[in-house]
Amino acid sequence: MIKNKLIKARKEKEYTQECMAKILHMTQSQYQRREKGEIKISDEEWGRMAKALNTSVEDIKEDDLANYQVNNYDNNSGNYSASNNYFYNIPYFLFQNQQEYINLLKKEIHELKERIKISEQR
Numbered sequence: 001m002i003k004n005k006l007i008k009a010r011k012e013k014e015y016t017q018e019c020m021a022k023i024l025h026m027t028q029s030q031y032q033r034r035e036k037g038e039i040k041i042s043d044e045e046w047g048r049m050a051k052a053l054n055t056s057v058e059d060i061k062e063d064d065l066a067n068y069q070v071n072n073y074d075n076n077s078g079n080y081s082a083s084n085n086y087f088y089n090i091p092y093f094l095f096q097n098q099q100e101y102i103n104l105l106k107k108e109i110h111e112l113k114e115r116i117k118i119s120e121q122r
Contacts, residue, residue, distance in 0.1 A: 001037040
């Protein structure tokens, strides 16, 4: 998973990947692979990056576990077709956004049901 918060913080400080790599005693390629999420960033590295960017770890850290996989298994019918099985990694912020939207829709449905009840009582 691409580390967007880390990239944004680095760019705000106007640091290049090469500059960050030197601070962290690694090659630019190694640092780039961490930003891309190809290599897991250790807690120690998160701390060193936060210090270099003069921020907190919480402000730049994005967990690798924040990916959700979606497949085409049909829970309603129980059908599963291995030949049509596709997996997608969904960044956590998109998943969270969709959950918020679903909750908003549920609230609207509830309010509409209440309106229908009131209008039927008249």
